[in-house]
Amino acid sequence: MMWSRVYIGVHSPTDVLGGALFSLAWVVALTRALRIHPAFPVGSREE
Incomplete structure (x- = not known):
């Protein structure tokens, strides 16, 4: 698309x-950024 x-x-x-x-x-x-700060697993709680 960009070349068009x-x-x-x-x-x-x-x-x-x-x-x-x-x-x-x-x-x-x-x-x-995602490799440095990975996401929390689904269903986990951070307290």
Whole structure:
């Protein structure tokens, strides 16, 4: 979909690349955060 935006001239290739890199960085940050602070198991209670 992002390449179609470049093809029809709505965005420049650098806009698309920047968005893709930002998305990748966000996914990496969330993945690292979840590995550092894992979620509690379902049904457990924290007191």
